[in-house]
Amino acid sequence: MKFRSRLVVNLDNLAYNVNQIRKITPNTNILFMIKADGYGHGMIPIARYAITELGIREFGCATIGEALKLREELNELEFDIYVFSDIQLELLENVDIYLKRRIIPVISNVSELDYILHTPELRNFPICLKFNTGMNRLGLDPNDAPLIVNRLKQHGRTSVHHLISHYANASAGMDANQTNVLQRTRFEEIKKFFRDAGITLERTSQSNSGSIEQKTGLRENSGDTHARPGLMLYGPSSLNDGVPGSFQGKLVSKLETYILRVFEVQKGDVVGYNSTPCPEDGLIAILAIGYGDGFFNRYSGAHLYHKGFEGTIIGRVSMDMTHVFFPKEAIGKITAHEIFTIWGQTEDDLKKFCMETKTIPYEVFCALLPRVPRVYRLN
Numbered sequence: 439m440k441f442r443s444r445l446v447v448n449l450d451n452l453a454y455n456v457n458q459i460r461k462i463t464p465n466t467n468i469l470f471m472i473k474a475d476g477y478g479h480g481m482i483p484i485a486r487y488a489i490t491e492l493g494i495r496e497f498g499c500a501t502i503g504e505a506l507k508l509r510e511e512l513n514e515l516e517f518d519i520y521v522f523s524d525i526q527l528e529l530l531e532n533v534d535i536y537l538k539r540r541i542i543p544v545i546s547n548v549s550e551l552d553y554i555l556h557t558p559e560l561r562n563f564p565i566c567l568k569f570n571t572g573m574n575r576l577g578l579d580p581n582d583a584p585l586i587v588n589r590l591k592q593h594g595r596t597s598v599h600h601l602i603s604h605y606a607n608a609s610a611g612m613d614a615n616q617t618n619v620l621q622r623t624r625f626e627e628i629k630k631f632f633r634d635a636g637i638t639l640e641r642t643s644q645s646n647s648g649s650i651e652q653k654t655g656l657r658e659n660s661g662d663t664h665a666r667p668g669l670m671l672y673g674p675s676s677l678n679d680g681v682p683g684s685f686q687g688k689l690v691s692k693l694e695t696y697i698l699r700v701f702e703v704q705k706g707d708v709v710g711y712n713s714t715p716c717p718e719d720g721l722i723a724i725l726a727i728g729y730g731d732g733f734f735n736r737y738s739g740a741h742l743y744h745k746g747f748e749g750t751i752i753g754r755v756s757m758d759m760t761h762v763f764f765p766k767e768a769i770g771k772i773t774a775h776e777i778f779t780i781w782g783q784t785e786d787d788l789k790k791f792c793m794e795t796k797t798i799p800y801e802v803f804c805a806l807l808p809r810v811p812r813v814y815r816l817n
């Protein structure tokens with residue numbers, strides 16, 4: 439466990455982001471995506487706060503293990519949980535977990551649906567269906583809609599608890615991107631097909647962050663009861679540059695570490711593994727964070743900022759340490775033992791960091807290992 443390197447999680451900013459989403463779509467329920475340990479922010483404290491302070495009642499996990507942990511650790515609280523991908527319905531012990539822990543698996547192929555329909559214990563179990571409208575990952579084939587409706591009817595099922603579709607390109611324009619247009623159309627067709635066949639759709643959802651930011655797939659325009667925000671809850675926009683959106687979130691996290699040591703260098707002096715030469719005279723600050731914390735070697739070359747100086751991550755990132763090269767003007771100004779903020783200092787430092795390191799905020803958040811403590815703050 440690290441001590442002074444930590445992810446500071448500002449819960450007021452989480453509340454702000456949820457309120458912003460509610461302003462965009464006041465009548466659509468939020469199915470709060472909390473998978474991958476709350477996008478790296480710590481699933482349990484985030485969920486507890488979301489339930490008790492923000493009135494959230496539905497969460498989306500990726501695995502049955504995540505869902506079980508959520509249920510066990512927040513046993514006293516009332517909420518629903520969906521498992522979206524790793525449902526492992528075929529394992530007998532999991533059926534027991536789904537039933538007893540009131541966890542809802544998202545069905546994405548016909549054999550899983552058959553399994554529910556043919557298992558007596560699951561006779562009254564909520565049916566949640568996810569259709570592949572163009573993402574081509576998991577999901578039921580829209581061509582199988584007639585077959586699925588027949589199977590439901592054969593088993594006396596007249597309603598679907600939740601009908602779901604997921605966008606492949608929501609970070610692109612919802613009207614400009616052909617796949618988005620196609621996915622939206624297909625989902626409308628599937629909903630209509632079920633309804634025309636007399637199957638009640640209790641809940642429907644299609645929108646993740648990018649789609650919500652563009653105000654599509656919401657109760658107000660497509661009649662969907664739910665939206666499933668993930669990344670935007672934690673602050674960043676997921677829209678590509680130039681795509682207009684209506685969400686200005688606040689970054690929930692701040693990654694802090696501290697400076698273990700500083701030393702002056704001259705041009706050509708070498709640093710760390712593989713002996714990377716310094717580009718000019720300057721200062722090296724050794725940060726107490728490395729790939730053992732989920733701060734990767736491929737971040738080398740990115741710029742970080744401290745006390746108004748621009749530094750560059752130089753050389754190979756070590757397991758526990760990162761070297762940052764600063765120009766010589768920083769000598770005497772940047773000193774050992776100072777807290778050093780990697781992101782969360784300015785509005786867009788995380789975005790810039792992700793662009794420079796050719797990654798995305800989703801990945802940077804999720805990469806942080808448990809060795810970096812999550813510290814929760816309220817203003």
Ligand SMILES: Cc1ncc(COP(=O)(O)O)c(C=O)c1O
Pocket residue numbers: 471522604645646647648666667668669670676
């Ligand atoms: C099915 C589903 N819905 C919603 C989301 C949330 O997506 P985002 O984080 O882009 O809002 C995800 C995340 O991957 C997902 O898999």
